[in-house]
Amino acid sequence: MIHHGNPSARLREVFSRIQAERMADVPLLNPALTVETVGFRLWQDSWLGVLITPWSMNLLALAGVTPFAPLGAHAVDSLTLPDGAVDFHGAFEPALGHYRQASLFSPMWQFAHQDAARATAEEVMNLLFPAAPAPDLSRRRLFGLRA
Template identity: 45%
Template structure:
């Protein structure tokens, strides 16, 4: 598992190239929130950048997954999340799922961190015992944000 600092450094370099683009929000900085190992899954967190917010997933090294650029499903007790796989010389194999882009609706880092924290809380939540929830489809980005903002899913 790569450390949070290495991942953030990688995206800060990318940020230097993004700084002049209209999608870049200068009120935000690169931050990987909640980076942690999750048993059987690998490691994950929410990556905040001035241009996007992504679920960032590093699967276990021995995981059988499709090639870079293909989609893979991250299965958690809270649901299934479709991610795009990437292969990078410095970060190795990792995947991301777009949560928000562009980031212009966030006036500052505190608001972006609050949203990222709520997303983490929701995706890492273990459902209460009861009837097995339907897993007939992937949880959409819209449904995840609706939950994070307190609406019905």
């Protein structure tokens, strides 16, 4: 399945339903956390970002241009990001199609509250997609003079 726009809202909907229907009685849920998406952006032909749930935090890649093919049980799909390659495993949800995930945390007991989980997810995205340094526009630099 191709996601033509940012899949954040769809991910929150699908995983909130999974929490309510499939995960409701699972004892590893952190009750201080809710489903949230952080930092989704289009990278090359995939949507990448972090999905926080009460049971795990994963870096996800969803198809933005070309659908993902299914991956075997132990197969890995490596994506090269600005800060290096990340190995993803295949996953499937009928409402999302085939996607890729890389586990960051599971279970989620080390997070006392949602703000802590969100800050960690934001830092993951900042590390994977570092901001470009601002150009040096000083007069000395522009005219080739040494500082």
